Amino acid sequence: MLKRFFILCSGVDTDIVNGCSNGEQNKYAGIGATVFFTAIMAFIASSYALFTVFDNVYTAVFFGLVWGFLIFNLDRFIVSTIKKRDNFLDEFIQATPRIALAIIIAIVISKPLEIKIFQKEIETVLLKEKNEMALANKKQVTNYFQSDVDKNKAEIDSLKSDIAKKEKEVNELYATYITEAEGTAGTKKLGKGPVYAEKRLKHDAQLKQLDSLKAVNAVKITEKENKAKTLQADLDKKVTDSQPIIDGFDGLMARINALNKLPWLPSFFIMLLFLAIETSPIIAKLLSPKGEYDFKQEDAEMGIKNVLAQNRYQSELQRKTDAEIYDKVYADIKEDRELYNYKKKGAMELLKLQSDGFVEKQKKSI
Incomplete structure (x- = not known):
């Protein structure tokens, strides 16, 4: 079986x-x-x-x-x-x-x-490629958000810098009126005179501005810091959402490429x-x-070819014979007088009918 x-x-x-x-x-x-x-x-x-x-x-x-x-x-x-x-x-x-x-x-x-x-070696190559793709993807996503992150950070730093500048200015005014009271600078008169009062007044005004600036900028800084957290969250989400695509990078083409490495x-x-x-x-x-099967197959094919050749020859011979017979038959018919007279009579009758029909058409048109 x-x-x-x-x-x-x-x-x-x-x-x-x-x-x-x-x-x-x-x-x-x-x-x-x-x-x-x-x-x-x-x-x-x-x-x-x-x-x-x-x-x-x-x-x-x-x-x-x-x-x-x-x-x-x-x-x-x-x-x-x-x-x-x-x-x-x-x-x-x-x-x-x-x-x-x-x-x-x-x-x-x-x-x-x-x-x-x-498979194990290919998995190792694919793991290395996936890690490289993950790092490249994170870098690409980070670069995409980097401009917004840098801009937001620069704005926070600017707000903090404004506060620091104002604090430095207030501290300088504070040192000015203190040294005036001590008599070590300014008029160099010990005590709290008119110059001291003027400098103290100027310091207090700037201190109020500093407090106001701190309050306003604190709100802005909080907003900017919240925005920075949102940007970071969006960045992390983008990286997380694209990770399954990288993890699924193990199809047939990826494995063939890994095999080639x-x-x-x-x-x-x-x-x-x-x-x-x-x-x-x-x-x-x-x-x-050549074996027994090949000889028998060749013999069977040869038999079929012989039959086809004989049939083709007989068909061609029959065609030629029929053509010769018909040529002879029509040659004999061509010499037959009775058939000639019969066809001549029919042709003359047809010509008469055509002539009569032409005359009738001419009469109608006059």
């Missing part, structure tokens, strides 16, 4: 191969087994690749089955269409497009399995393995000598 199934997978004519020797049947059963297991590999590889895309097992398995059947039919077609010839160069030229197609299929099949085999030699050998598996049925057919 298994042998018959693998022979069916090889794409050979079962009516012919069943009449061949056991060794010949085993050869094509081996080719069919290679085709079948290549399709199984294609199913596994495509299912895993599609799972990384859809994140759904049932969808991945369904499309994986479709891809597996497609590869199975392609391989079966490739193997079944290669026919043994008497010249190896002719066979190789015939197989060249099929080998190219087999190479493409091998690469497509091997790539998802490479991703699965080197790993050492190429292990991946190359895996691809060579699948290439060998995929092309082995074709290579086996090219290298193997």
